[in-house]
Amino acid sequence: MAFSCKKDNQTIYSFQYDLKDWIALKKEKNSDFTMSCCGDLATLKTSRLGTQFFAHKIRPNSSSCSTDGESDEHMDIKRLVMQELSENGWSVEVEKRGATPNGEEWIADIYAEKGKAKIAIEVQWSPQAFIETKRRQEKYAQSGVRCAWLLRSGSIKARNAIVGDYAYSTKDLPVFSIYKNNRQDGQTYMVYNVNKLKLDSYDPLEPIALELEDFIKSLVSSRIRFIKKYSPVRRLYLKIIKQNCWNRRCGGTTKVVTRMYFKEIVFGIEIEYLFQSEAIDDCDNQMVSMLNSQFAKAYNFVPLRRRYSKTVGGSYVANSCIHCDALMGKHFIGYYNDEDPSMVKTHCINIPNKGDLIEHGESFEFGKWVLIDN
Numbered sequence: 001m002a003f004s005c006k007k008d009n010q011t012i013y014s015f016q017y018d019l020k021d022w023i024a025l026k027k028e029k030n031s032d033f034t035m036s037c038c039g040d041l042a043t044l045k046t047s048r049l050g051t052q053f054f055a056h057k058i059r060p061n062s063s064s065c066s067t068d069g070e071s072d073e074h075m076d077i078k079r080l081v082m083q084e085l086s087e088n089g090w091s092v093e094v095e096k097r098g099a100t101p102n103g104e105e106w107i108a109d110i111y112a113e114k115g116k117a118k119i120a121i122e123v124q125w126s127p128q129a130f131i132e133t134k135r136r137q138e139k140y141a142q143s144g145v146r147c148a149w150l151l152r153s154g155s156i157k158a159r160n161a162i163v164g165d166y167a168y169s170t171k172d173l174p175v176f177s178i179y180k181n182n183r184q185d186g187q188t189y190m191v192y193n194v195n196k197l198k199l200d201s202y203d204p205l206e207p208i209a210l211e212l213e214d215f216i217k218s219l220v221s222s223r224i225r226f227i228k229k230y231s232p233v234r235r236l237y238l239k240i241i242k243q244n245c246w247n248r249r250c251g252g253t254t255k256v257v258t259r260m261y262f263k264e265i266v267f268g269i270e271i272e273y274l275f276q277s278e279a280i281d282d283c284d285n286q287m288v289s290m291l292n293s294q295f296a297k298a299y300n301f302v303p304l305r306r307r308y309s310k311t312v313g314g315s316y317v318a319n320s321c322i323h324c325d326a327l328m329g330k331h332f333i334g335y336y337n338d339e340d341p342s343m344v345k346t347h348c349i350n351i352p353n354k355g356d357l358i359e360h361g362e363s364f365e366f367g368k369w370v371l372i373d374n
């Protein structure tokens with residue numbers, strides 16, 4: 001089975017003909033149709049699902065010839081992919097042979113170029129181990145070809161691209177599931193493992209399914225992008241309140257830092273979890289000097305420092321009165337500062353994310369494929 005052949009020494013593609021022209025082509029008696037693989041005579045065929053293709057007129061001898069043993073659906077999917085690529089301005093080649101700089105060979109189901117971009121789309125019909133997919137992907141990467149995988153799923157539940165090892169989703173291996181519900185008439189091929197951003201929630205992604213053609217169009221126009229779940233930075237801000245100095249000889253009011261508050265960046269979206277804050281008492285020196293340099297002057301508080309407290313019988317990082325430098329005890333700072341009318345939130349700064357919140361089986365590389373609307 002092939003999607004291209006030579007017509008009088010010129011390459012033609014079966015998916016570029018509509019049915020009427022395809023039938024007319026079949027009737028052309030004066031043209032010579034030969035297979036691209038070996039130059040033997042070719043015949044024009046149409047599958048039960050309407051896929052147009054070329055086959056050897058006589059069973060080929062060479063094992064390097066394209067075989068006729070693919071299922072109708074497999075062919076149908078490849079045809080739809082090629083058609084969509086072609087309509088979007090890509091020059092498409094089927095079963096393109098190439099090699100890595102080290103001479104390792106590959107054959108791409110569907111290969112396409114547009115400008116400097118080189119892509120491959122593999123339609124994987126029989127189950128393929130994750131490790132094998134990764135190995136084949138590396139060959140494409142070494143050859144400067146960006147490859148995406150469409151793994152066939154037998155049922156709507158067993159979506160291969162999302163379960164097992166494939167669940168560890170990273171940017172270097174774009175893997176999607178393709179599924180068609182044959183029990184219902186008029187169903188189209190749907191592609192899974194794409195998500196949509198929803199901005200109003202602690203869980204910013206929602207899985208969606210796209211029709212095959214829509215998926216291909218979105219993929220090659222960079223509307224499906226990989227977004228890492230975790231960011232190398234977190235956001236930090238402070239809440240600051242006004243207090244009266246306890247020192248009777250002073251009696252002034254001064255600003256004190258209550259706690260540090262954090263926002264996580266998940267799939268590129270800032271999320272503030274409830275109660276995600278930390279006291280300043282145990283801050284290390286590095287954090288203390290960062291808080292002082294980023295906020296003390298701008299928000300007019302005395303730089304924080306580790307001080308001895310008689311009340312506690314030990315030392316901790318504390319606020320001090322701006323007038324008399326008295327230690328402003330941590331016991332006088334409430335937890336729910338939002339109710340304090342003098343409360344001010346500072347701007348946010350970036351601090352390194354040490355990865356404490358990374359979930360089991362994930363890493364900084366982990367992420368998801370997201371459809372960008374615009």
Ligand SMILES: [Zn+2]
Pocket residue numbers: 035036037038039040056060064065066
């Ligand atoms: Zn051949």
Ligand SMILES: [Zn+2]
Pocket residue numbers: 245246247250251252321322323324325326
């Ligand atoms: Zn004071």
